Amino acid sequence: MAYLIKAEVNDPRADTFSFTALKTMYGGKHIAVGDTVYVFASENEGGQGLVARGVVSAARATPKPRGVERVTPRVGITVIRTARAKLPLGRSDFKPFGDWNDDRAETELKFKFYRHATNKIGGISDKAAEFIEKYF
Secondary structure (H helix, E strand, O other): OEEEEEEOOOOOOOOEEEEEEEEEEOOHHHOOOOOEEEEEEOHHHOOOEEEEEEEEEEEEEEOOOOOOOOOOOEEEEEEEEEEEOOOOOOHHHHOOOOOOOOOOHHHHHHHHHHOOOOOEEEEEOHHHHHHHHOOO
């Protein structure tokens, strides 16, 4: 399974990205060393969308805080960049895709990552990963 991370990216041209205690959704808590990750610099944090593809070199679950009964699982990961995006892909590219039942990769990505502003790590389908690969 491939994953997508949408988060603040301080240096989109970095060789390595580190993310701490990010929310997980859509199977994101299962991310592990060796998994492929597509890195999106969150537009809410001043980023421009897709910046890189990489491989997870470290993954660790963040412990749940004491006394909190229900909490979204969080993980920290380190990603080694394997490619830089050659074409732009971000929030504005997904705006036209709102039919949640159309089975398009673009709709899946909009639903999972742009329906809410939350930064997160999430699993994506093979179809969505194949779609994103066109931007490298």
